[in-house]
Amino acid sequence: MRVVVIGGTGHIGTYLVPSLVKAGHAVAVVSRGSRRPYRDDPAWRDVEMVTCDREAAEQDGQFGTVIGQLRPDAVVDLTCFTTAQARQLVDALDGQHVVHTGSAWSYGPSAIVPTTEDAPKHPHGEYGINKLAVEQYLMGEQGRVRASVVHPGHISGPGWLPIGPAGNLDPGVIDSLRADGSCLLPDRGGETIHHVHAEDVAGLHQACLGQPDAAAGQSFNSVCTQAFTLRGYAEVVARHFGHEPRLQFVPWDEFVSRVDPEHVEVTLDHIGRAPLHSMEKARTILGFLPKHDVTDTVLEAIDAWVGANRS
Structure with missing residues (x-):
């Protein structure tokens, strides 16, 4: 496939983009060009890098056009935080598979644990509320696109300090x-x-891309199994x-x-x-289990x- 990855030089993209290239996909990464991946990999030499300030392009109403002109078979959106952003992307596409990065924050406080994807969601805080709104919008646009949503926990990996034992970044x-x-x-x-290795978040995005019929219309938690x-x-x-x-x-x-x-x-x-979430759905539907x-x-x-x- 030709896969466009939006925001592909951050935590998740550092692992996802080289893995997609090694799997034989043609990959274009759309980013501001201000960040290098956290890990070097020769596969980056085969990536088409497209410099675009998403926020500025969205203000001009041109971001969707930028993505559409890249003629993707699938889009991985790692940097969508509002329904307005999602709408610009969807309006530029025609049935392609979109894998969106959501957040475990969209659930709100844990009630029955481990929390599964069909649990009622009661988020608080702007970030979690917006991530839930994006998920609901994408799931309502099935047909215009084929959408899957991945909900990471506390993304961790080499290159940045993880959420620590006191629940903060001190x-x-x-x-x-x-x-x-x-x-x-x-x-x-x-x-x-509930932590998750960035490589496993990337792996679940790729699992969705690899099984679009199973993944379309579905959301998946992305956390360590404990x-x-x-x-x-x-x-x-x-x-x-x-x-x-x-x-x-x-x-x-x-x-x-x-x-x-x-x-x-x-x-x-x-x-x-x-947070304490279940990985059973990803295992059952996609055969995916975290490596870490x-x-x-x-x-x-x-x-x-x-x-x-x-x-």
């Missing part, structure tokens, strides 16, 4: 666990956070760096008083949703971050 949490195994956690550390509790995550990281865990559990109000407000907000975003387990996913990302930032 590098000091990792530094403390490296230094002596210590970590401050809210309450009893029982909330879940999730961490905050406590379990902190223990794994402490021991990874050779320490017995020294965890301190404090009531939420005390946690708030001792942690930077920016990090507190991110923690609350994560533990307030306590949750421990390897976070430790690979942390080790790469430490090597780049703390050496």
Whole structure:
């Protein structure tokens, strides 16, 4: 196929684009041209790179035209966040398969776990609400396009710091666990956070492309087959760096008083949703299972971050 990947130099595209090329597809990547992939791969030499500022082109009403002129058989949209963006894309296509990157945030707080794709959705926050609206729009446009939606959890991998054991992106949490195994956690550390390796998110997008009849009209969770509790995550990281865990559990109000407000907000975003999702649908319909387990996913990302930032 000729596959157009929108936003193909980010976390997911770094793995997806070379894999598509190696599978024999002709690939065009549409991006602003301001970012290099996180990993080098000779396959990028065979990729058609198209420089386009999506936001500017959408404001001029030209973004759909840019994509349509590339004459894709399928489109992978990794950077769509609103229904207005999705509508411009759909209006430029004629029945092609569109694989859209949604988000586990579109579910809202976990209720019955593991959360399956048919669970009622009650998102809060602009990002999750918009991602649900895009999914609903695309599923209502079956016929004009053949749409599939992939809902990643906390995307992780070498090149960036993953959501950490305190449910935020505070590098000091990792530094403390490296230094002596210590970590401050809210309450009893029982909330879940659900990571996924960027390579597995890419793999599920590719699985949708490879089985369009099965994937069209469907949404799929994209997470590791297991999730961490905050406590379990902190223990794994402490021991990874050779320490017995020294965890301190404090009531939420005390946690708030001792942690930077920016990090507190991110923690609350994560533990307030306590994501824990099922991968059974992807396995049953597409035969897809993640390659990376949750421990390897976070430790690979942390080790790469430490090597780049703390050496």
